[in-house]
Amino acid sequence: GNSVTQMEGPVTLSEEAFLTINCTYTATGYPSLFWYVQYPGEGLQLLLKATKADDKGSNKGFEATYRKETTSFHLEKGSVQVSDSAVYFCALGTSYGKLTFGQGTILTVHP
């Protein structure tokens, strides 16, 4: 079956530091890959996505590249801000809309 493994947190960084959150997956077929973000007290929001191998998703300075050869979709940001503090979820999606989530990574950014 499908599964997603995410880097365990929590991750604590200083403002303007470089961020990487690792995500690897196991899947049958050709899934789409997603990063969702959950800010305190809010629902999950789609941060970025990639629908096929070698696609790069990007949004708000975050990037992730769909790497089929390494079955990975690592999230990166060159310079984090305090406002990026949230829980980040990597997810795998099928064409039917089903999502399989990683366990989530708590990110805290200090001024």
Added chain:
Amino acid sequence: GAVVSQHPSWVICKSGTSVKIECRSLDFQATTMFWYRQFPKQSLMLMATSNEGSKATYEQGVEKDKFLINHASLTLSTLTVTSAHPEDSSFYICSARPSEGEQFFGPGTRLTVL
């Protein structure tokens, strides 16, 4: 953007009672709604997929008689936890999806069963 609401945001109930949670898409019609359960510091686990006007499809290991799902309209789905017990205490999250494309998530409902 698309907004999905859940009501209530939190609920406390006694063991043996039933609790209903509503999920509404406020500004779009949701062909499909999904219900997830999230334990502390763990991932979201899909419980069931609900299509308007038809029976929900439950994931393996989810008791359909315990977690009743109704999707009576294109903007409303309900999850009823029947005869709730302390082990049902969790964070329940719904999402709604138009005919294709992105899912939009509700803010979640915290259920505590005493």
